[in-house]
Amino acid sequence: MKFPKFKAAAVQTSPVYFNVDATVAKVCSLIKEAADHGAKLIAFPEVFISAYPYWNWIMSPVEGSKWFKKLYLNSITTDGPEIDKIAQTAKDYDINVVIGLNERVKEKIGTLYNTIITINNEGTILGKHRKLVPTWAEKLTWSGGDGSSLKVHETNIGPLGALACGENTNTLARFALLAQGELVHIANYIALPVAPTDYNMAEAIKIRAAAHSFEGKVYTITSCSTISEEIIQLFEAEIPNARELLTRKNSSYSGFIDPNGQQIGESIIDEEGIVYAEIDLEKCIQPKQMHDLLGHYNRFDIFNLKVNTSSQNAINFAENKEPYKQQEEEQAFKQWLENNNINSYNS
Secondary structure, eight states: OOOOEEEEEEEEOOOOTTOHHHHHHHHHHHHHHHHHTTEEEEEOOTTTBTOOOTHHHHSOHHHHHHHHHHHHHTOBOTTSHHHHHHHHHHHHTTOEEEEEEEEEETTEEEEEEEEEEEEOTTSOEEEEEEOSSOOGGGGGTOBOOOGGGOOOEEETTEEEEEEEGGGGGOHHHHHHHHTTTOOEEEEEEOOOTTSOTTOOHHHHHHHHHHHHHHHHTOEEEEEEOOOOHHHHHHHHTTOTTHHHHHOOSSOOEEEEEOTTSOEEEEEEESSOEEEEEEEEGGGGTGGGGTOOTTTTTOOTTTOOOOOOOSOOOSOOOOOOOOHHHHHHHHHHHHHHHHHTTOOSTTO
8 A cells, every 4th residue: 555745735715606617717727726836636615616505694594595596506517517627627737636516416406415526636536425414504505415425535645535514523424434544534614704603613623624633543634715705795785794794703724634633734714825735644654553443442343333325316216027027937936836746835
């Protein structure tokens, strides 16, 4: 097994709100910028393509309903031209990309998922993860995913996993990734100034990242969005105190946590930019001598985690046996009875 050394990049910025094409163009530009700085992995924020439903937090469900429709019309599929363009850019610049998006599905009109796409440096889409449980007010917008997407992907920069925002609080979801050999974890977030007043979003992100890294002896890379002036003005048109609600400090944090739970490289709070850190996966080895939750520092005779990895579909088709098939089987059974000198079904 190889333990690569590489430079990673974490993006902290806002999407071009409700503008998929402009946001995708921004994504491709940031990929190029990170690659020009030597990065082999770039992490983007939660639902970066191309809007987070802040209206769920500052409007009533009835008032926010028209915004949901707008979000749906500006969502994308995971096999559409937008993802193809990002994948091609990843290939062109030899860099792995992890990015969040609002995903719609052709067969489920009106259903949206909070989805993370992982793309390798060859432009191959390795997988998509749908947020398992939308957090609090987010339930007005997204449906929950299933266990089929709880996967760690093999890449040229090591085993890579990802969870969205509050999922990084879910101990079992995190353990499911660790147990698959995860060494690099992406935790993507949105700026949340509309949280309760005693809640420090930046600190909460760091605490979650440090917990995962220290427990699993892995690297965690956090990427968080910001709220642009454009977004504020959009909501100000309907909510008089929107600026006050959306500009609270310590609402976003992007950075890097090492296998000992310590910050490394560059980090950023509230401001926009790309931050970088040098990652050395060999540093995941020695800390496991003290605590290896996947081996000697656990009791699997006591604890056992079962993960349902089947896809949860709206419909599952079961084929019924055709009548003539059933007749053939009955005839074959009668012949077996005769061959064995059994005179009746009751014998």
